[in-house]
Amino acid sequence: MFNFFKRNETGTNQPEDDKPKSFWNFSFENLKKTISNTTQNLVNNVVSNVEEEEVFDDFILDDMEDLLIKADLGVNLASSITDKLRKQTKVKPSQIKEFLKEEFTKIINTAGNSELNYKDDSLNIYFITGVNGAGKTTLIAKLANNFRLSGKKVLLAAGDTFRAAAEEQLDIWAKRAQVDIVRKDGIDAAAVVFDAIKKAQNENYDVLIIDTAGRLHNKHNLMEELNKIKSVIDKLAPDSLRESMLVLDANTGQNGLSQAKLFTQAVNLTSVGLTKLDGSAKGGIIIAIAKEFNLPVKLIGVGEKLEDLKLFNSDDFIKALFE
């Protein structure tokens, strides 16, 4: 587990400006604000539509199902939740908020621990995948910056060798985050990753974060490339892979589910990094992904700057949704 993020925000006497802008520099109030559109869609709209009713009749439940689908829970999950209400008499419409809270909590908790895996005194590899524009490179830069601020020695691997400007973009971010990079323009991604792992092992890096392409000539090629990179990691550093993370843009909503399916088939995903949650009304996708793929969200992107990354905490998320 990545232990330093538990540092207490209030436990330091440093003046505001001197504090490193990092993971823990994000209050519960910030989280509430960030997900307020999601809260409106996923909880408030449903609650205000239901809680004044006498009973859960078909009309109310069909309406509720529509609202949950619109809130990006997906058809399967939305209907399984309303079916549960249809088949029971104990829960009254006035208790809808508590009911939803319990349901969402159960689903998120069964998807596993939301803490980012990290082992002290060893190399920690983060393999970052996702479609073009999802926010991989930005998330990598933010993650690198956080590790660096925590005193870790960090290396990036420029494994998106398909898009012309991708290596340059990662290079710029590496400089901003003040971390090292392995960049070998013109050779294939698996070879870049090979060199990066060797360097990380020989020079005792704590963290290696691997950037990857989000698009090749076709889906099949992309999945093959990711698979090849995964094989290189498995061969050179079988005990160092901490996360195979799918980066998803929160605004893609249900499309995120089909992306998760595709990437899960190619590489064994362990977690999701959900970007662009700032302003998004589609954060309900966190629950849909937990339910359909058993994948925990571990990082959330809340803006475009280096400090705009937050470790996802399921308890805080539920609290922010329902308080």
Ligand SMILES: Nc1nc2c(ncn2[C@@H]2O[C@H](COP(=O)(O)OP(=O)(O)O)[C@@H](O)[C@H]2O)c(=O)[nH]1
């Ligand atoms: N608002 C917002 N924008 C983001 C976030 N993460 C990434 N972006 C933007 O999304 C765009 C694509 O990001 P990039 O990292 O290049 O995606 P990649 O193709 O997956 O590597 C860029 O314009 C980023 O600034 C986020 O958390 N919030």
Ligand SMILES: [Mg+2]
């Ligand atoms: Mg990129």
